[in-house]
Amino acid sequence: MMPEKLQNNKKTSMKQQDEINDVKQNKINFIAIIMLLGFVIAVFYYYVQGVYLGRGYPYNTCFFIPIDRFNDFVNTYNLTANLNPYFEEYFFNSNYYPFLHILFYPFTFLSVGYALLVFILLFAAVLFYFNYIYLKTDNLLETIKNVLIISICSYPVLFIIDRGSFEGIIFALLAGFFIAMEKKEENTACIFLASAIATKLYPAVFIVLLITEKKYKAAIKTCFLVIFFTLVSLFLFEGGFVKNLDHMFGFGHGTSTYIANSMAIQRCVSLFTVLKISIIKLGWINSVDFNNVLSIYMIAVFSTFLVVSYLIWRISFKTWEKVFLLVSMMLLFPHISGDYKLIFMYLPLWFLVNEDSSSRSDYLYLAAIGVLLIPKNYFLLEGIFSDSGRSDLSTGIFVNVLLMVALSLSIVVGAIRRSISSGTKPVIP
Numbered sequence: 250m251m252p253e254k255l256q257n258n259k260k261t262s263m264k265q266q267d268e269i270n271d272v273k274q275n276k277i278n279f280i281a282i283i284m285l286l287g288f289v290i291a292v293f294y295y296y297v298q299g300v301y302l303g304r305g306y307p308y309n310t311c312f313f314i315p316i317d318r319f320n321d322f323v324n325t326y327n328l329t330a331n332l333n334p335y336f337e338e339y340f341f342n343s344n345y346y347p348f349l350h351i352l353f354y355p356f357t358f359l360s361v362g363y364a365l366l367v368f369i370l371l372f373a374a375v376l377f378y379f380n381y382i383y384l385k386t387d388n389l390l391e392t393i394k395n396v397l398i399i400s401i402c403s404y405p406v407l408f409i410i411d412r413g414s415f416e417g418i419i420f421a422l423l424a425g426f427f428i429a430m431e432k433k434e435e436n437t438a439c440i441f442l443a444s445a446i447a448t449k450l451y452p453a454v455f456i457v458l459l460i461t462e463k464k465y466k467a468a469i470k471t472c473f474l475v476i477f478f479t480l481v482s483l484f485l486f487e488g489g490f491v492k493n494l495d496h497m498f499g500f501g502h503g504t505s506t507y508i509a510n511s512m513a514i515q516r517c518v519s520l521f522t523v524l525k526i527s528i529i530k531l532g533w534i535n536s537v538d539f540n541n542v543l544s545i546y547m548i549a550v551f552s553t554f555l556v557v558s559y560l561i562w563r564i565s566f567k568t569w570e571k572v573f574l575l576v577s578m579m580l581l582f583p584h585i586s587g588d589y590k591l592i593f594m595y596l597p598l599w600f601l602v603n604e605d606s607s608s609r610s611d612y613l614y615l616a617a618i619g620v621l622l623i624p625k626n627y628f629l630l631e632g633i634f635s636d637s638g639r640s641d642l643s644t645g646i647f648v649n650v651l652l653m654v655a656l657s658l659s660i661v662v663g664a665i666r667r668s669i670s671s672g673t674k675p676v677i678p
Contacts, residue, residue: 270387274391276602278391280618281399283615284399285398286623287402287619288401288402288624289402291311295310307626307629311404311626314641318413321414322364322365322412325349325353326364327361328342329353329356332350332354332485332486333486335496336488347486348447351481351482351485352448353418372410372418372420376420379424379428380396380399382428383599384602404591404625405588405590405592405594406592417592419452426441426442426445427596443474443475447482451579451583452579454576457561461561514635516641516646518581518587518650519650520546520550520581522585522646523647524546526646529632550578554578560664561574567600567604568600569600570597570663570664572600573601573614573660574657576597577654579593580593581654588649594618595622597618598622601614601615617652620652621649621652625644625648625649627643627645629642
């Protein structure tokens with residue numbers, strides 16, 4: 250017979266676990282309601298604009314110009330098919346890192362239509378899988394319902410599908426990195442993170458996470474793997490290693506530079522975009538040298554990145570807070586950062602939902618992340634033209650940027666206050 254004290258401890262433990270499960274379920278229900286409402290409102294709004302009012306682009310959609318649909322995928326397919334992305338006879342040459350084309354290459358064994366279908370299905374499967382892993386509760390029906398809502402009623406998810414964007418690949422790699430880290434499979438985690446960094450540089454922010462958790466060997470291993478993946482990719486390209494390496498070092502002459510140094514603006518979640526729109530609206534556009542502005546901007550954001558990384562290292566942050574800060578910098582600091590990159594907000598969402606705490610601030614943060622994940626392109630900015638050649642940008646740009654900045658500041662201030670109240674004086678540079 251079980252001793253009475255052990256029985257009581259077991260009952261207490263079960264009660265605590267039930268409370269934790271209830272907290273998680275309430276958080277998931279809360280974010281699901283926000284995303285469902287945001288999705289329904291957007292569908293209703295754009296349906297009325299397009300069908301009843303007969304208005305075309307950009308009034309009848311929250312996505313990019315319809316005639317350009319799936320072209321991120323199609324263009325990358327055409328540039329990758331002959332493993333000659335930097336010198337292919339195409340209307341432009343790639344300025345992506347070589348490993349992206351290696352990851353993409355298997356799709357080129359199929360016709361472009363089937364390749365796109367397989368890409369979308371794989372992306373959907375990965376998204377549903379990871380959302381299920383992090384959002385599952387004891388109630389299977391509730392889990393399925395919420396996973397479907399949170400996966401489907403998502404602006405960045407639908408935008409990735411609309412563009413055929415390979416950000417879906419990077420999302421899968423980073424999700425794999427976090428799963429491997431939780432399972433303490435360090436080598437696997439390094440491979441996932443290095444693959445993401447070798448595909449596009451910005452996931453390198455998560456090396457900070459390895460350093461703050463004193464996984465120095467893993468950080469060094471990741472860096473070596475990035476170099477290895479890049480060099481091997483160059484060897485596999487047509488034209489040979491030296492020719493392709495030389496071209497890669499000459500990056501910066503494509504769309505990215507054009508967007509940075511002209512009046513054209515991409516639909517972005519970048520601080521630079523907000524700065525540029527403000528300069529245009531203030532009428533300073535003709536007196537500003539964007540080369541100088543971009544140089545000053547890059548120094549400012551790099552300095553901010555160093556300060557925030559130092560704080561993450563020296564002050565005790567919750568896991569979801571660290572991840573949110575790193576994702577926010579990853580999205581806000583590049584001078585081009587498309588709206589579909591908001592998909593990376595799932596990363597801090599997963600950890601916040603699984604936090605045992607349930608405070609008013611948790612729900613405020615959840616609400617803000619929910620707003621980041623829903624369409625907000627309702628009020629167009631007159632006189633501001635995007636790379637589509639249309640005046641199709643909206644105030645949603647400001648909402649996204651301001652929300653991420655406000656939440657980041659709130660998280661940092663909150664962590665400093667907790668550190669002071671616990672008697673650990675934070676070391677501020």
